[in-house]
Structure formats: structure tokens, C-alpha cells
Amino acid sequence: MFYRPEDGHGLPHNPFNAIVTPRPIGWISTRGADGSENLAPYSFFNAVAYVPPQVMFASTSAKPDRDGTKDTMANIRETGVFCVNIVEYAMKDVMNRTSGPWPKEVDEFEDAGIARVECETIPCSRVAAAPANLECRLSQIVKLEGEANFLAVGEVTGVHMRDDCLKDGIFDVLAFNPLTRMGYRDYSVIREKFSLSRPGE
Structure with missing residues (x-):
């Protein structure tokens, strides 16, 4: 099958x-x-650079009470900071709860019963029990093609790692089994890993 997105699939x-x-x-x-x-999950997300460490995520829809975007991007526009909380399989249900289209007055930490603590380098809350948290200062917001598509890039200014996820000097993802998005309503969980050496190493 082949299709052009402009023609539909x-x-x-x-x-x-x-x-x-x-x-x-x-x-x-x-x-x-x-x-x-506010606390909300985004699967258009990834790390994009090592030095300085940077991450990005994209918001692709809007709410009527947020001037063409969603709560997350609106808050970042106002304050210039955000925190990325890594999601483990055990948190799948509370993470999903925070994906709802709640009014901007709703505090998702309270609504989903998620414990929070203050970040160290930015004025923002983070998920206390997350395997890792990345505190970020906004570098730029890029308006993408499309009505409500915005990309935020942030420089990581602080990193939290849960002690039980550090094994023999490495951050071990199998200690918490990261949750991943597969598309549609489908998710997956990482329970297996293997290593490959690059040519010349």
C-alpha cells in the first residue's frame, strides 16, 4: 500500500x-x-543532544481555554521551564489518567493521586516516584506546520535518578520497565535488552 497523506489513507x-x-x-x-x-503525557518526545543535554516534545492539539494550544505548552510559554518525568510500567494507569482533557484549573497530580516534590533547578513540581526526572529550561518553541503543532526544546539543568535504577554504575532501564507508545491506543513495555558494539569500538 502507498498513500499520500494529503490524499488520505x-x-x-x-x-x-x-x-x-x-x-x-x-x-x-x-x-x-x-x-x-499541570501534568500530561506526550509521545512525540525524545532526547536530541548530549552537550549540553537537550530534549524535545511536541504538542499537537488545542483546548478552547488555552489560545490555540494545551495547558503544558501554555504554561511553558509563561514560565520557560518544564520537567520530563520518565514513565514506568507500574505507573501506566495514573499516567493515562493525566491524559484527559481536563479544564486548566484541574491539578493532575491531585486528580490522579500522584505524589510530587519540588525540582532543584527550576520552579516546578516533579513526579516523586518516577524512575528519572529531567529538569529543563526552555530553549525555544518552534511553530510546526498545522493548526496547533508546537515543538518545545529544553536544556536539561538537573537530573534525578531513583536509587534502585542505578546498577553497577549504569542507569538500568530493566529495573523499572519503561512504558512506550505504539500508536492508536496501544502501548508496550521494555522487559528485554541487548548490547551491540559499533564498528571500530
Whole structure:
């Protein structure tokens, strides 16, 4: 099968969602200028540079109470900071709860019963029990093609790692089994890993 996105695919659901898979989930916590808290998952997320360490995520829809975007991006515009909380399999249900289309007044930490603590380098909350948290200062917001598509790039200014995830000097993902997005309503969990050496190493 071949299709041009501009012509449509003729399938029941958009296959593009499932082709780039699996995708890590950036569970983004933010605080608005008014002090309101928000926590929401984004699967258009990844690390993009080592030095300085940088991450990106994209928001691709809008809410009527947020001027063409969603709570997360609106808060980042106001404050210039955000925190990426890594999602483990054990947190799948509370993570999913925070994906709801709640009014901006709703604090997802409270709504989903998620414990929070203050970040060290930015004025923002983070998920206390997450395997890792990346505190970020906004580098830039890029308007992408499409009505409500925005890409945020942040420089990582602080890194938290849960002690039980450090094994023999490495951050061991099998200690917590990361949750990944597969597309549609499908997710997967990482329970296996292997190593490959690059040519010349």
C-alpha cells in the first residue's frame, strides 16, 4: 500500500501513529505563572543532544481555554521551564489518567493521586516516584506546520535518578520497565535488552 497523506489513507485509523514506534513517553510537568500545576503525557518526545543535554516534545492539539494550544505548552510559554518525568510500567494507569482533557484549573497530580516534590533547578513540581526526572529550561518553541503543532526544546539543568535504577554504575532501564507508545491506543513495555558494539569500538 502507498498513500499520500494529503490524499488520505482510506483506513479506519491513521497508520502514521503506529509506524514510528515504539516511542518514549515524556510525562511533562509544568507550573503556570499563576501557580497552577499541570501534568500530561506526550509521545512525540525524545532526547536530541548530549552537550549540553537537550530534549524535545511536541504538542499537537488545542483546548478552547488555552489560545490555540494545551495547558503544558501554555504554561511553558509563561514560565520557560518544564520537567520530563520518565514513565514506568507500574505507573501506566495514573499516567493515562493525566491524559484527559481536563479544564486548566484541574491539578493532575491531585486528580490522579500522584505524589510530587519540588525540582532543584527550576520552579516546578516533579513526579516523586518516577524512575528519572529531567529538569529543563526552555530553549525555544518552534511553530510546526498545522493548526496547533508546537515543538518545545529544553536544556536539561538537573537530573534525578531513583536509587534502585542505578546498577553497577549504569542507569538500568530493566529495573523499572519503561512504558512506550505504539500508536492508536496501544502501548508496550521494555522487559528485554541487548548490547551491540559499533564498528571500530
